[in-house]
Amino acid sequence: MEQALTIFQALAEKTRLRILALLHEMELSIGEVAQVLGQSQPRVSRHVKILADATLIERRKEGSWVFLTLGATDVLEPVFMALDRWTVREPAEIHADRIRLQAIRNVRATAAEDWFETHAAEWDALRSLHVSEREVEAAIVKRLSVSPVGRLVDIGTGTGRMMELLGAGASTVIGFDRSPAMLRLARTKLAAAGLEQADLRQADFQVLPLPDRSADVAVMHQVLHYAQHPAAVIAEAARILDAKGRLLVVDFASHNREELRTRDAHVRLGFTDAQIAAWFQAAGLIFAEPVALAGELTVKLWLGQRPD
Incomplete structure (x- = not known):
């Protein structure tokens, strides 16, 4: 019951639901999440802390970057099942987030492709x-x-x-x-x-x-x-x-x-x-x-x- 209460409290804010939806698509750095949401990194970091405390997401430091990924499957699976059951149509904000997320994917892919073309030999x-x-x-x-x-x-x-x-x-x-x-x-x-x-x-x-x-x-x-x-x-x-x-x-x-x-x-x-x-x-x-x-x-x- 205590865990359920913590999870529902963590999800009782639109921005945190948007963050969860983004990480359901792919692992992202805090800076990339801020870029997609159009919010400052400190504000995003506060939301991230609440989600991490509820074990919904995990933070992983890698060099000077901090990456975010989803938490344990046994915690997330019922959450996403409930969200799918309750969502008749994808909210406009999440749809827009997906479009901006694709832009980040494209930038990453283009940078990698350019590097490989240059260094193939x-x-x-x-x-x-x-x-x-x-x-x-x-x-x-x-x-x-x-x-x-x-x-x-x-x-x-x-x-x-x-x-x-x-x-x-x-x-x-x-x-x-x-x-x-x-x-x-x-x-x-x-x-x-x-x-x-x-x-x-x-x-x-x-x-x-x-x-x-x-x-x-x-x-x-x-x-x-x-x-x-x-x-x-x-x-x-x-x-x-x-x-x-x-x-x-x-x-x-x-x-x-x-x-x-x-x-x-x-x-x-x-x-x-x-x-x-x-x-x-x-x-x-x-x-x-x-x-x-x-x-x-x-x-x-x-x-x-x-x-x-």
């Missing part, structure tokens, strides 16, 4: 700045060697290195990337490696043009830290996995290298095991013990598997 070198790429690739092969690769999907393929590394042991190989420059390089590289049969397609990692259960292994190598909504990207990757299908996420452990956000267009400064485990679980994947490769920045290999 040096992509492989950039990825190996922190831990030896040879060490990372050996760990990837070992992690996936317990069973055949089968149908391989490389999400955010870049220059096609994961397809080149794992393609020989796969029955089919498909790679997706948003950047035309990256795909051009990947086609040249894979042809030189004798993998002309590899299928390269331009697509967004949140909307993969593949049917359910069409992959045995999906790989995201140094891709997730560019995602605006990592949970949605993992859920989409899990969707295409067949029974016993595996998703391997290779990325940085949580860090505070703020310059990677501004210099290299990283949206997220790495991830914790708890974050990845929660996203895997929400996507219906069994979380395996992660592998850590220490370097200037620690690289983690997180493996999830769809149940039989």
